[in-house]
Amino acid sequence: MNVSRLATTVLQYVFLGTAAFLSIFPFIWMVISSTNKSIDIISGRTGIGDAFGINVANFFSQVDVPLVFWNSVKVSVLATLLTIVVSSLAGYGFEMFRSKARDRIYALVLLTLMVPFAALMIPLFMMMARSGLINTHIAIMLPTIASAFIIFYFRQSTKAFQTELRDAAKVDGLKEWQIFLYIYVPVMRSTYAAAFVIVFMTNWNNYLWPLIVLQSNETKTITLVVSSLASAYYPDYGVVMIGTILATLPTLLVFFVMQRQFVQGMLGSVK
Amino acid sequence: MAAGKTGGLKRYYDLNGWLFVAPSLLLIAIFLVYPILRSLYLSFFAGKGMMMKFAGFGNVVRLWNDPVFLQALTNTVTFFIIQVPIMITLALMLAAVLNNDKLKFIGFFRTAIFLPCVASLVAYSVLFKSMFSVDGVVNSALLAIGLISTPIGWLTEPFWAKVLVILAITWRWTGYNMIFYLAALQNVDKSIYEAARIDGVPAWARFVYITVPMLKPVILFTTIISTIGTIQLFDEVYNLTEGRGGPANATLTLSLYIYNLTFRFMPSFGYAATISYVIVLMVALLSFLQFYAARDRS
Structure with a gap:
């Protein structure tokens, strides 16, 4: 190996090593800091401390943890399931039953990908207020269910679904909804898994809309709780760290268990 | 029949x-x-709360005379003009290096660099806030290696607060973009690179003349997504600055201003809706420009 080749290799490792360290460091920081007192955290202590027990105890005394966690799980899982059902029906419908009118509408649906949420939140808030849904979990879920991105993802994936399967089922006398439920869904389960992971992450981390709609402590999700703990005048960072760990753990877990589906779901749009 | x-x-x-x-x-x-x-x-109505009356283009006139709006607009534009190119370049370089299967620990590097996009926006903003305090771990490290001689006021000085926001978004989204490039690169025929290498084309030239042109469609797609995302920036600035967009409005974004106008003070629904249409127009215009630019070059 000549010198310049060797230099290139070393440079690559230094580049990757630095990038990897900077990427992981905040996670390590989160874990280390959960064992330290607030004052030690903001003065940059990098050693493991002995305040973990106190931080956990303080967190549990300030926050109704089971309730908050349940709120987050309920909202994210329900909204995700609804999104997947509704969007996969649409993706299947747009691909399997093509017509000029539906193709035009599909183009309009894709156009909604560009609509910024800021331009929706005021009318949505007024709508929910009029319907008496402020401070309810239904209000959080309703606007997130129809997702142009997931419809697009399912339509793209449906292109790989073999129409022979559908034709055979038709000959056997199955109705359209039966074909969808008994043939399409089982065949496409990896597509469903990837969509689940991606939508769940989005819902779990959703912030702005819940911040607007959820106003009482009984309905708040973990993301909102972490945010409000950290925006206190003198935040107790030890307690905040326990919150960030709890908020991050489920998504980390989903990521490591379903890494392949996660990446597949993310890339779904460019294939 | x-x-x-x-x-x-x-x-x-x-x-x-x-x-x-x-x-x-x-x-x-x-x-x-x-x-x-x-x-x-x-957006055609003015007034506070539910007391609204028709104002024609009154809100648009108000925009031009509202220094806070102009500052939020400038901040938002500054964020994406500086941040998106930095992040895209960094992500491309990482993807080009990570595409080399001969490197050791490649799986570890890929996972590590991708990991930030698993963190929730709120959680990482809060983590960054604690890391970038005046006596915090980042200033300590920079002082220790001699890059700075006095601590930087990341959260108290307007310039550095902007830098912090840019650093934070770059941390969160570089790995996300990198994955798109990596997937696209794995479909590129490796023999092209081999041929270039045998011909003595240096690594940087292979990157500029082979990798970047090959990935043009993906680069366009990710640039649009990133730009649209940055124009709507909210979670990070809200959580880094206790919802104020400080110091001295240095990190106030359009979305945060809309939120404050609507939900923090006595709501000005009409005026806030007008600002939201500024975002709509920016997103539409930029997407159009980027598509146009990419088509023009090919």
């Missing part, structure tokens, strides 16, 4: 087609199409 029979089949086909897409279309109509039109309508 008889004409009546064909008509029946077509009706059956159409009915099923509409039934499958109906739930989504209904939800999109109620929770997307109606609100976006309603925002446009509201």
